[in-house]
Amino acid sequence: MANFNEDVFSSPGEVEDYIDENEDELSSHDKEELKKIRKDLEKDKQRRIAKRKKWAKYGITGVLGLGLAVLVLGPLVQVALQPSTQQTGFDLENQPMMGNESAPVTVVEFGDYRCPVCEQFDQQVFPSVKENYIDTGEVKFYFINYAFLDGGNLPGDTSQTAAVAGECVYQQDEDQFWNFHHAVYDNQGQESDDWATEDFLMDIARQSTEGLDYGQLEQCISSKETNDRVNEELGIGRANGVSGTPTIFVNGEQASGWSYTAVSRAIESALAGQ
Numbered sequence: 001m002a003n004f005n006e007d008v009f010s011s012p013g014e015v016e017d018y019i020d021e022n023e024d025e026l027s028s029h030d031k032e033e034l035k036k037i038r039k040d041l042e043k044d045k046q047r048r049i050a051k052r053k054k055w056a057k058y059g060i061t062g063v064l065g066l067g068l069a070v071l072v073l074g075p076l077v078q079v080a081l082q083p084s085t086q087q088t089g090f091d092l093e094n095q096p097m098m099g100n101e102s103a104p105v106t107v108v109e110f111g112d113y114r115c116p117v118c119e120q121f122d123q124q125v126f127p128s129v130k131e132n133y134i135d136t137g138e139v140k141f142y143f144i145n146y147a148f149l150d151g152g153n154l155p156g157d158t159s160q161t162a163a164v165a166g167e168c169v170y171q172q173d174e175d176q177f178w179n180f181h182h183a184v185y186d187n188q189g190q191e192s193d194d195w196a197t198e199d200f201l202m203d204i205a206r207q208s209t210e211g212l213d214y215g216q217l218e219q220c221i222s223s224k225e226t227n228d229r230v231n232e233e234l235g236i237g238r239a240n241g242v243s244g245t246p247t248i249f250v251n252g253e254q255a256s257g258w259s260y261t262a263v264s265r266a267i268e269s270a271l272a273g274q
Helices: 012-021 028-057 063-073 075-081 116-134 158-172 174-186 198-208 214-222 227-239 260-272
Strands: 105-111 139-145 247-250
Touching: 012 028, 105 116, 105 260, 116 139, 116 174, 116 260, 139 158, 139 227, 158 174, 158 198, 158 214, 158 227, 174 198, 198 214, 247 260
Parallel strands: 105 139
Antiparallel strands: 105 247
């Protein structure tokens, strides 16, 4: 008989998957214990949804809510309301965003497509953040390129080229950007290899996206049309103390790490402050 800890699972779906994958090895007692954990996690999820509805009822996204947000969120709202010509801070207006625009918590990831830890974040942490916070309307999630790994002992310009391609996709369709973004990580090569060639990235785009003008996309990537934008984003990261990837900010404050525990703790703290 196994002893299960609720902290091991981040969502009801994870518990369900665990039960399905280990059906033959689990005793009836184990299954009952896991079902109880799943039920508790579902209750917690519903609690967060109810809290979100309560915020919506009291108009936190309206004028009064905006005034309250300025008082509560402080630095984040100050940055978000400043003109996009600012030299420091997060200019999020032209960044890919997933979630409800009126979500009370803003999460920003600075990432590098060449970074193997970023791939771990995208595949192991982001899905739980999406299920537990983005899909419930509590978090809006942004991605900003921090393409810094090229050079030194690493050959080629994989970080830069992949980031340029992502920006080119985003220019055509923000929703399709996220499909491309995840597909790049799914097909990430070795950090020590220069794997993000233009042909490779175009193949990923054709396989993971729909409805794009692929001729235009190929021209955008080949001409490095979005190169300046990628460099600008690198500057945004440096101006905000980013020195590695992935670096996560929650409501303008850098999280203590990139693990689900660190990110969810920062999100819950931000929600508690609402």
